[in-house]
Amino acid sequence: MELDPFELFLWEPIFLAGTPLAINRVVLLMFVASAACILFFLVGSRRGALVPKGMQNLVESAYLFVRNNIAIDVIGPEGVKYAGYLTAVFYFIFFANLLEIVPGINFPVTSRMAIPAVLALLTYVMFISVGIVKQGPIKYIKGVLFPPGVPWPVYILLTPIELFSTFVFRPLTLAIRLLANMMAGHVLLTIFFLFTADFVRFDITLPLGILTAIVSSVLILFEMIVITIQAYIFTTLTAFYISESLHGHGEEEHDEEAHPETREYETEGVAA
């Protein structure tokens, strides 16, 4: 049995071939995921009943989870402003990931670079512009490149690291983390499904086939967790980057009571 990874992930155009708007299976599944996401929220928000039931309850919990447990917990009270963007990111990724275990589709759109790249780029633009708008361009970049509380020789080492980690690696790691997880999940499920399909054909390997079938079911549950966790991680990191741009290092300096650990860090730095 031969498994060609290109066959798993690369799809030929179906419509509009040869144009930049060529539509292949991946694009069609993007439409499906987007439609599912939009439908989910529209159905849940349509009634707006005082006593929520069924879908309304579910959608409200879905929104409140992102608002309270991601936006407000990570960014603080002003995080409510970013809850809309974070909700869109979370559930767009979630529904795109979910296609991995939808029977008959079994392909996570996020295992192609397009969606992770778009979202990582948006997040990148967003946290940099938030930093520039809220702190001013010079103060923001200075805060990132020269974090306060560090003796100056350390900057020789620290500043290049900060420069790359913040402005280069952040969007890349964000996108690649999501892509790699979904890719791995897809390959894993495919391998076990193919094993099962091959093993059950012969009497002698039938027990193995049953075993791989059971493992496949367990892996589907496992992938359900991965799907949710990856959406959560992406959104939480986005919130964290925005939070850092909002508050900066300079502001934390004056905010000693709220962040006692900052003070500790500073005194240690001075002592060193």
Added chain:
Amino acid sequence: MTFNFANIPLAQEEHAREGIDLILPETSELIWGAICFVIVFVVLNRVALPQIKAAIEKREQSIQSDKENAEKARGEAEKMREEHKEQLAETRSEANRIIEDARQQAEQVRKDIIAKSEKDAEAIVKRAQEQIEAERNRTVQELQGTIAEISIDLAEKVVGRSIDAGAQREMVDAYIKEVAAMSGNGDRTR
């Protein structure tokens, strides 16, 4: 998997596939991905989330006002209970007062009735005594008359002759006095 497998070798011939192709996004997928996310973002933030937020806010307000109303109702109930308690205490003392009044009145009435009864009894006894006295006097007088007549008759029969009225009278009176002295009631008779 409906796409045309026949295309694959052809595509491979056109440009060789390398591992990096698995990671790099295709232009069309990138464009459509961006479009999809923008649509999702706009629909969520223009249509769905405002409604959800409004519903949540409405619910919070409703719960808040319900809580306030309940608090108010509780206060009112508390006040009413106090009032009732006061009223009950008032009623109780009023009832006690009425009972006390009634008892006093009853006592008074009892005393009055006893006093009146005693007076009535006294009057009745007195009247009875008077009647008895009068009766006795009358009887005595009748007896006196009768005795006088009988005595005269007897005397006539004894003497066998009539004596004149003046002499008769004297004799009779003397006789009666004698009789009265014998009966021990001489003081009442003249």
